[in-house]
Amino acid sequence: MEVKSMNTTATMISLLFLIGVVASEDPYRFFEWHGILINGKFPGPDIVSVTNDNLIINVFNHLDEPFLVSWSGIENMKNSYQDGVYGTTCPIPPGKNYTYALRVKDQIGSFYYFPSLGFHKAAGGFGAIRIYSRPKIPVPFPAPADDYTVLIGDWYNTNHKDLRTQLDNGGTLPLPDGILINGRGSDATVNVEPGKTYRLRISNVGLQNSLNFRIQNHMMTLVEVEGTHTVQTAFSSLDVHVGQSYSVLITADQPAKDYYIVVSSRFTSKILTTTGVLHYSNSAGPVSGPIPDGPNQLNWSLDQAGSIKTNLTASGPRPNPQGSYHYGMIKVTRTIRLANSVGNINGKQRYAVNSASFYPAETPLKLADYFKIDGVYRPGSIPDQPTYGAMFPVTSVMQTDYKAFVEIVFENWEDIIQSWHFDGYSFYVVGMELGKWSADSRKVYNLNDAVSRCTVQVYPKSWTAIYISLDNVGMWNLRSESWERQYLGQQFYMRVYTTSTSLRDEYLIPKNALLCGKASGFNQDQPDEELVELREELTLGGE
């Protein structure tokens, strides 16, 4: 079946007019984006930044429906207002704009942005975010000859509104029509010169499927996973689960010709495959030979996941080694177990976490908190252990304490793979195994060199355990990255709470915050001038 590439799709959303301004230390970079109908740029422009940069991004919504952009992996420290998901930020109405003020504080690595409402993600509107280390911070590999964004994802030819309508009517999504590499259903090209080494930043920006990435006759050295420098391991192919990002190095060390870049679906009844081209500058000829096969066993993927470790001597965003934070020696203060499930509510397909199937409220939860508006949600409306009971509809919010050190176990009793993402945080992936989790499972945890990341897979009939330090006050979305599942209820919000109202712990609502729902009548501007100044200093990155 022919897969339409983005530029032939009728209702895409594109983000145009990228203006990057680079200043001195902790610079501000200004972007102005216009979301429009038909004929834009796909994928969206890369956001290129350096640790601690301030990113000021003005997004104009030219669609005929509300729109929001969210930032996968950007922690937005103390500032969940800028997270760009339904529970924290009012949607940008049609014809209006909103200026996000993000700060990539203490972060490095490869991430991406995407439109978070409805099924806009099925229409594109996503792009890569790179955060480079500051000039004086050592990076544990030589500077590559070039650095390429590789956005891969499954693709539906069906319009995003029709996909959403299918789900609203109680249906489910079929197998996708194909897979795109950087917006192309075929011949996406990576150009290389013989003998040189390149960094590829691969993100799975698709809707449902785990994908395997490989390049004919070329090994890939994994160097970074969502902000963690890894032990450098060579792989002939790499599983990239939905929502995840990886950096690999490849060296053009083969006879000069063109080679297949291959992306294929994993764990699907029918394997979907698409190819691109690795093109040598002195290439003697086009791609040839059989397209290399991908792995087909689950335990191959599980073994690969287990082999990905932090390089403890490499630096992260700061010069000190990544292994200097001994996560394995911190006392766990709370264990949360999360079991996903599938079912029906009122005859319609739904998904749930611990039986709670999430429904949005009309007012963003964070704004309800800020303005102390009752009746929008109830903290504790989702249990923190599996209930084994019937699915129920709720605007689910789990309350946790600021500075708690938490173990979260994702328990997947279904026979399809899951992928989970937590906004505002990265977490240590301490364990991942087939079978049911029990307290005994802790014996196999990696308490030494697990990777810290923001999106993790859970294999069919398996569990994955993470450790997380709740050091970021706010309202944060914890969701399935399978877009059908999150849209139909497999998500909730974690309210990381403190009684402190100090601006050291959490910023004030941004001055330009859009207000909606029950928050409409409120005034986000603080009358106290000193507070306003302090807020500007903090939100715009003084500190």
Ligand SMILES: *[C@@H]1O[C@H](CO)[C@@H](O)[C@H](O)[C@H]1NC(C)=O
């Ligand atoms: C919309 O854009 C204008 C500049 O064109 C800016 O001054 C204004 O603050 C933006 N609105 C919001 C809500 O951010």
Ligand SMILES: *[C@@H]1O[C@H](CO)[C@@H](O)[C@H](O)[C@H]1NC(C)=O
């Ligand atoms: C780990 O990082 C160190 C320090 O930057 C580097 O020299 C070393 O090659 C890396 N080791 C591996 C196995 O990736």
Ligand SMILES: *[C@@H]1O[C@H](CO)[C@@H](O)[C@H](O)[C@H]1NC(C)=O
């Ligand atoms: C993976 O599982 C299959 C059967 O399910 C088995 O034949 C194979 O040996 C396993 N491979 C590894 C690496 O464990």
